[in-house]
Amino acid sequence: MxxxxxxxxxxxxxxxxxxxxxxxxxxxxxxxxxxxxxxxxxxxxxxxxxxxxxxSMVRYSGSATGSSGGSSSKGNVTPVGDWTPPxxxxxxxxxxxxxxxxxxxxxxxxxxxxxxxxxxxxxxxxxxxxxxxxxxxxxxxxxxxxxxxxxxxxxxxxxxxxxxxxxxxxxxxxxxxxxxxxNAITPNVLAELAYNRLRLPETEVTLAPEDTTKVNLPTWAWLDKAKFKAVDVTAQINVGGLNIQATTTAKPIALKLEPGTKDAETYPASGACEINVDGSIGEAYAKGKADKTPSCGVKYLRSSGDGGFALRATVTWEITWTGTGGAGGDLPDGAFGNDQAVTVQEIQSVNR
Structure with a gap:
């Protein structure tokens, strides 16, 4: 039946x-x-x-759970590839x-x-x-x-x-x-359900110059390590003789920059900025670095006119899980990003 x-x-x-x-x-x-x-x-x-x-009798807890109506500063992870949770x-x-x-x-x-x-x-x-x-x-x-x-x-x-x-x-x-x-509930299935509950922080990079930059001027971009830490969700079910759980953990591993226009160059050329040993991404700008090339950033080749370019910053998250009985493994990487407006102005010259 x-x-x-x-x-x-x-x-x-x-x-x-x-x-x-x-x-x-x-x-x-x-x-x-x-x-x-x-x-x-x-x-x-x-x-x-x-x-x-x-x-459902599945219970969720952890540092990165929520619903679609949660805080605007967090969002669902999107699997990289054609895999989706059950x-x-x-x-x-x-x-x-x-x-x-x-x-x-x-x-x-x-x-x-x-x-x-x-x-x-x-x-x-x-x-x-x-x-x-x-x-x-x-x-x-x-x-x-x-x-x-x-x-x-x-x-x-x-x-x-x-x-x-x-x-x-x-x-x-x-x-x-x-x-x-x-898809009968097992630690592995619980891990996949927890994947769907991961809520990740906004990917708003720090820029120098901030908000407004100049044509042909390298703009530095970075993410502070304190803002991007591993997050996790635990899914558990305890019904009758079944008491199992799994914890799914997302760890940031890379930042992808998309300038919002073809008239731009990224650093590195691929736009993919790898995570540093200390957990940060990119390098913070400081005085004395004006003549250096940023390890992570963008250079716009034309003005944005009266508007701005939508710089999209997407963080890739490596996702793993552990569960009851020592089970565990890898799940598909996830991505989450958003746009931030960047105004690009022409460099003004003065004729003498």
Whole structure:
């Protein structure tokens, strides 16, 4: 028995194997969505139940967690390449929680005014499977021996095809066994989910001259080591007999400068400034360096006129993870950057 799920304006669409299209308010069938809010730089979220809606039981904490509505000074890391964190996954529920969910969903559906009879029939059949059908009373008599595993979608990506791949109906797994489905929660999957929670600081480089520079004048650029430190997120789940975690860490390794115009040169020529031994990037300008070439910077070859050029500074972050049982490894590098305005003026000459 399978279901394909998707959300639209607070409704969940369930397409069952029988070909029935069911619309029910809230969360239904396999539509279990993660929740949690950001509170400053350290966030911890946990699963729970509100009516018939059960959110993800994965909890996040660390120095770089948050939500899309977080501080404007932080942003999501973008993977380098075509890899993306999971858009859906499977995680466990205790027999009692699963029973509460199904019964709440059933009650809500059958008692919703105007609900179509086929919707009530479909949700009734779903309930029957786990209550008095293929399974008996939600396996409550075996509650100490295993858990129900359910599909979860990333609520920000539910329309993506990848979010529809976790289409198995809830299934029973004996404690200690590994579910035979892709993206079942493991330390590695937790690390990938934590990757999606990394929030990185703005990439605003220090410039000399600051804000306004001159044509053909090398502009020095650098990032102080104190502003760019490693950040991390820990993802953990503790349900039934499963208690695992993983910590994903992002470390800055390079800065890429894009002048915002083709009429410019970068230092080095590639625009990629490597990180220094002390953790800084580039070299701070100081008196006496006017005749030197910056290790990291840009030289504009024409004026920006009445406006300015959008200098884009992007930091590349090396991302690794460690997890329960000594597991660990590398994840794809990430990047995060933003633009800052630079005004470029012609050098004024005086005729005598």
């Amino acid at each position: 399978r279901a394909l799920t998707g959300r639209h304006n607070g409704w969940l669409v369930v397409v069952a194997a029988a070909g029935v299209c069911l619309l029910t308010p809230g969360t239904a069938m396999a539509g279990w969505g993660p929740g949690g809010e950001s509170n400053g730089d350290t966030t911890e979220t946990s699963g729970g139940q509100s009516g018939s809606d059960i959110v 858009a859906c996954w499977y995680e466990p529920r205790t027999a009692a929680d699963f029973q509460k969910y199904v019964e709440s969903m059933y009650t809500e559906t059958v008692n919703t005014p105007g609900q179509h009879s086929y919707a009530k029939t479909a949700v009734g059949q779903f309930r029957e499977t786990y209550k008095d059908g293929e399974y008996k009373n939600y396996n409550l008599d075996e509650a100490d021996e295993g858990t129900w595993w359910v599909a979860v979608q990333d609520p920000d990506r539910w329309m993506e095809p990848a979010a529809q791949l976790c289409n198995e109906m809830p299934f029973w797994v004996v404690n200690g066994d590994t579910p035979n489905v892709p």
